[in-house]
Amino acid sequence: MIIATAPAETAIRRARAQSNRRIAAHDADGAVAMMADAVLVIPSGGGPISGRAAVRAAFAAGFADPDFLTYERLPDRIEVTADGSGATETGRWRGLWKPRSGQLALSGHYVARWRQDGGRWITLSEIFEPEQA
Template sequence: MDSPDLAIRLRRAAFNRAIADADLAAIGQFLTNDVVLVAGTDSALLTGRKAQLLAWKREFASANRTVYARLPHRIEFSAVAPIAMEHGEWQGVTLSGTNLASGTYAAKWRKAGGEWMLEAEIFLTLA
């Protein structure tokens, strides 16, 4: 794939699909081993792929679980390393269609082994 911007946007779309489909195996393919996630409301810190997959597993077990989607607005690329920062909006909607929460986020990506992988995500809950 020639465009790094398109590559990350396609990976983000696939990550969103994996969340919607409750596909833990697919989610794991986007995360580095030491990925970090800072939650939007309580700033809970999830460190590592295993911790994040465990959190998703608990989320997916709920009968009316929340489906989270990240919607990228812009992606900045480093001129000194194979890294990028994605900026956008996120939303959480329950399976029954209730808008639960939304806000903004930033995600750091690193190209490793020919693929863009998530290293970190930080969320801010606004609504």
């Protein structure tokens, strides 16, 4: 792998920022709009979630919590495959809740795999590791 070329990195960072905004707005459909139908997500505190519909349902359940604020993924590095058709994103993530919840934040590191599909970048998988104490 090589470090991302500017256009691919910019497109992926924009897609990530849009996803973060949709999660903050508690928009379950928008939160999964950039994901492949067969996406695989491994959350930090649970088992794998397979498929966009299942990930959407997980987001909707989280959004139903009145104390939940948002999840953010903050990319540090994006690398593109030599042929330009795929990419790997690594960075830090955090989840935020209202103070009354007793659980203000969770955080850690993540890795996401991307693929170009019809001129746009879609997420194939995301793995979230919790912060180590």
